[in-house]
Amino acid sequence: MLFIIFVIFTPIVVWLILHLMSRRKASEEVTEPGALLELCAICQNEFTMTELLEKEVGGYGRVYCFCGQCIENLYNEYRNTIDIKTGE
Numbered sequence: 001m002l003f004i005i006f007v008i009f010t011p012i013v014v015w016l017i018l019h020l021m022s023r024r025k026a027s028e029e030v031t032e033p034g035a036l037l038e039l040c041a042i043c044q045n046e047f048t049m050t051e052l053l054e055k056e057v058g059g060y061g062r063v064y065c066f067c068g069q070c071i072e073n074l075y076n077e078y079r080n081t082i083d084i085k086t087g088e
């Protein structure tokens, strides 16, 4: 008799534990890190981490974030100064 109870209840208990664990996992996925907003170090606008480039600046391990628009502006600025200096 005790063996029958054991055989019936063990899968139920295991299933319940697995079910609770999967539910906890699902609720953790709701607070995804992709929704976090960071400031661009140059224009100070807020962007999600997927839109920013993280770069370690200087020797102190300080990490700054740069948005695509600022990187493009810097690149264009750099191209312009190089062109002026080389006389093109």
Ligand SMILES: [Zn+2]
Residues within 6 Å of the ligand: 040, 041, 042, 043, 044, 045, 066, 067, 068, 069, 070
């Ligand atoms: Zn920016």
